[in-house]
């Protein structure tokens with residue numbers, strides 16, 4: 001693959017101050033993109049990522065916004081476009097978990113997860129699509145008018161006890177992604193999802209920080225290793241680049257085989 005596959009393009013990565021979003025922001029900058037590093041509250045972490053990118057000769061800016069709030073998302077896009085002139089790639093990555101037994105799940109925790117994980121993706125995708133359609137294709141940068149990558153999860157397919165809000169939000173992303181992919185494709189906008197399995201980040205610390213939990217998690221992964229944020233970042237660079245130009249409305253699973261029903265491996 002072209003190592004500067006995103007040269008001159010402007011990307012926004014939401015929830016980019018940690019984990020998968022951080023790795024995608026860094027990989028995009030290495031691939032030549034100017035990157036908006038969105039964060040909700042960790043300004044220091046976001047600024048550190050931006051400094052790291054700039055030290056390596058890349059371009060990035062830290063941008064605060066809660067993706068669940070319409071006015072903040074609109075401000076986020078205005079600030080990005082004011083800084084870099086436009087946007088070519090959106091990575092809808094921000095997400096969280098609020099786990100509980102179903103009968104104990106509060107409406108507040110249900111709503112928070114839906115608001116951030118699903119409504120946040122809707123709000124950001126809508127702003128990005130408006131700018132892609134307004135501007136159209138700029139052939140020197142990309143043969144598409146814009147790319148939207150939704151970070152979903154294997155739990156858009158695999159039910160997950162005690163995570164009803166999270167699994168519902170990711171299932172929702174699947175139909176949101178496919179529906180807007182269908183609607184926006186005639187405008188030369190490509191919308192796709194990446195659905196990770198278990199990736200070592202702060203969101204699932206309890207699953208890898210002690211040996212017992214880690215062993216239990218590995219039972220679910222035929223490839224026998226926990227994923228790294230960089231595994232997902234490499235896929236995101238490809239999916240944002242013209243190398244994947246004919247990929248439209250797809251969910252790409254990246255999970256070490258978690259979707260292969262490992263519980264049935266013994267026949």
Ligand code: NAD
Pocket residue numbers: 014015016017018019020021038039040041042065066067068093094095096116120151152153154195196197198199200201202203204
């Ligand atoms: P993470 O906790 O490191 O990253 C999530 C980021 O989203 C954080 O930086 C957080 O501050 C940010 N965020 C939360 N609420 C926000 C809001 N309202 N506005 C803006 N930012 C907000 O965990 P991660 O694993 O890197 O998660 C990134 C994405 O990957 C999430 O959508 C998550 O559901 C998805 N995912 C992760 C895994 C995994 O195993 N780690 C698996 C499947 C899917």
